[in-house]
Amino acid sequence: MLPATLTARQQREIDFYKDYAQRQRVSSIDFDPVLGHEQRPWNPYWYVYQLVKQRYVSRKQRLLDYGCGIGIASARFARLGYQVDGFDISEENLAVADDLAAKYQLASRCHFAPMTAENLNYEDNSFDMLVGIDILHHIDIQKSIEEAYRVLRPGGVAIFKEHIEAPIFEPIRQSSVGRWIAPNETSQDDHITDDERKLNNDDMTAINGIFDRVEEKRFTVVSRVDRMIPQCSVGMRARLQQLDHYLMKACPPIRNLGGTVVLTCHKSHL
Structure with a gap:
C-alpha cells in the first residue's frame, strides 16, 4: 500500500498517471521480445528482455517488476516463466496491469500492489531478479536503490534501463535551440512528467x-x-539504432x- 504521507513529487506522479493510464490503455501484448527467436541487441528494451531471458532457470524464480506501469513487461516476464510481483505508484496503471494479466491467463503468476520505490512493502531478500524500465528518473535514487538492494536476494541481479546525461550532447539538448526542436515539457503523449530527469554522475555514484x-x-x-525527424518511422528509428550498435x-x-544505459547491478552472495 502507499505511504500515508506522500511527497509533492509523488502526488504529481499519481495525478499524471490518472489520465495517462486511460489515454495509453492497451488491449494486446506482443510477446516476441521474450518468446521469439529474433534478437535486437541495438534496441535497449529488447536487450533488457534478452538479459532476463538468459537468466531464467525455473518457474520458482521471483522477479520484481520495479515500477511496472500498466504491466506489459510483467506479462512478458510471467509468460517466460517467472513468478512476477509488480508495484507502481498509480492504481490506475495497476488496474490495466490486472486486466492484461487476466486476459493472457497470467493472473496466477502476476501480483500487483500500489507502492512507492522509496518504501517497498516486501521482505528482505525476496527476489531473484529485479527489473526497472524507465523508472529511476522519476524517483529518489538513493532511497530507492537502497530498497532495491534490500529486497534482492544474495546473488541476485537488478536490471535498469534509463536515460542518462551524455557529454557533448547534453549541453546542446538543453540549449534553447535543442528544446525548441525537441521540447521536453510535461506531455501525456511523450510520457514526460513534471519531475523526471536523466541520470547524472551523482546518481551513478550512488x-x-x-x-x-x-x-x-x-x-x-x-x-x-x-526526435528531430518529422514523423520518424519505426523502421527508420531501428536503422538508426543499428547504426549506433x-x-x-x-x-x-x-x-x-x-x-x-542498461545497468546490470549485482548483489554478492553472502
Whole structure:
C-alpha cells in the first residue's frame, strides 16, 4: 500500500498517471521480445528482455517488476516463466496491469500492489531478479536503490534501463535551440512528467556505492536525432539504432556518448 504521507513529487506522479493510464490503455501484448527467436541487441528494451531471458532457470524464480506501469513487461516476464510481483505508484496503471494479466491467463503468476520505490512493502531478500524500465528518473535514487538492494536476494541481479546525461550532447539538448526542436515539457503523449530527469554522475555514484558490482551498456548516440525527424518511422528509428550498435562495436569510446544505459547491478552472495 502507499505511504500515508506522500511527497509533492509523488502526488504529481499519481495525478499524471490518472489520465495517462486511460489515454495509453492497451488491449494486446506482443510477446516476441521474450518468446521469439529474433534478437535486437541495438534496441535497449529488447536487450533488457534478452538479459532476463538468459537468466531464467525455473518457474520458482521471483522477479520484481520495479515500477511496472500498466504491466506489459510483467506479462512478458510471467509468460517466460517467472513468478512476477509488480508495484507502481498509480492504481490506475495497476488496474490495466490486472486486466492484461487476466486476459493472457497470467493472473496466477502476476501480483500487483500500489507502492512507492522509496518504501517497498516486501521482505528482505525476496527476489531473484529485479527489473526497472524507465523508472529511476522519476524517483529518489538513493532511497530507492537502497530498497532495491534490500529486497534482492544474495546473488541476485537488478536490471535498469534509463536515460542518462551524455557529454557533448547534453549541453546542446538543453540549449534553447535543442528544446525548441525537441521540447521536453510535461506531455501525456511523450510520457514526460513534471519531475523526471536523466541520470547524472551523482546518481551513478550512488548506484555503484550500493550495489556490489555494476555493469553498463550504452545506447543512443546517432539515434537521438529521431526526435528531430518529422514523423520518424519505426523502421527508420531501428536503422538508426543499428547504426549506433555497429559504431560502438567499431569504436568503443563512442559508447561514452550514449544517452541511454542498461545497468546490470549485482548483489554478492553472502
